[in-house]
Amino acid sequence: MGVMRIGHASIKVMDMAVAVKHYENVIGMKVVHTDPNGNVYLKCWDEWDKYSLILSPSDRAGLNHVAYKVEHDADLDVLQQRIETYGSKTEMLPVATLPFVGRMLKFNLPSGHEMRLFQQKEVVGTDVGSTNPDPWPDGLKGAGAHWLDHCLLMCPLDPEKGINTVADNCKFMKEVLGFHLSEQAVVGPGGSIQIAAFLFCTTKPHDIAFVGAPTMGLHHVSFFLDSWADILKAGDVMAKNRVKIDVAPTRHGITRGETIYFFDPSGNRNETFAGLGYLAQPDRPVTTWTEDSIGRGIFYHHGEATESFTTVYT
């Protein structure tokens, strides 16, 4: 019961043709649908639901909304009640507000980001099927990402004014949506200010993450790969395609993930992320990164976060 996993992200792009080429040729997704408003829907090969990414034409970059999938239709009613009781407004969007998707519960996180929950999305199966499947399909393009893995949202934080929507979001996700905190970064006297929170609802180290920033925004959407070798190959794919790489292949201390950060043609940051890290469980002690070690938490080898990584987002 409750939230199972990330379902899709809807992001704004400024040039649809080049955006589609990027998500096809670099990430390795396939276009599954285009709606009359010009929104393009894409899917990774190892996902079984119809799509996990919506590109919507816009005059700017950034996130429209992120959606998570719940297990039972009735969960939507239960969670609507809980969210309202917590003090946030909700709206139940009718069936087919998005193509191939059932009713959706829409609300805003304390940080302001729009989140939606749904239970039904057309199931089309993975590219290898479910009967005697091969481990991977032929004809994969680019990095050949398995699935949309998580997103990281930039959340307004201003300790002097007593604003910390990282902590507010963390509390909301735990108490209302049933997520669990796997890792956090804290600063200030006695580590009293939570400036980053990594939460899970599956058994991976994170399904969503929040980091403090001056304004609300999208830091990145992340796509899953198996291994370090796949990360290096993804780096080659990016170089071939002249993709702007933000952070070359390295490892996170947080989540233990192997990573590359790069930008899509509208400047939205993407990540290819490899490794399941560890078994995330509700009773696993929360990992805490302290002020003197946050750089190592973010980029374990280099030990420092690059300026663009901490300050550039859409």
Next chain:
Amino acid sequence: MSPSAHVPRSMSARTVSPCSVTLRQTGETYVCAAGETLLQGMLKLGRRGIPVGCVNGGCGVCKVKVMRGRCLKVGAVSRQHVTAEEEARGVTLACRAAPQTDVEVEVIGKMQRGFVNLIVGSGPAAG
């Protein structure tokens, strides 16, 4: 010797010649090859002065105002960061502007010194 010295300046009327870029605040100057954006030219030469982010017109950190000379817009510029009125006044993103003449630009974009960055940023906080 600068590679641009070898580019014949009289090749064709249609070919834009390399253009010199001056950053007003620092007085830094560099040369953009024909067709290069202000940001590409700076990055290629390993120079500094304009903040670098997505290099794709979306994040807004490379915001500049063209004070003298003319630039060609070479891609979408996020309206979240440059309004239509600003654009009419010569404000643009350095990663989307290719100089057509020698230009002087004022750097407007600043790396936002976010809270996380104050803690983990490798350099001293810039004014």
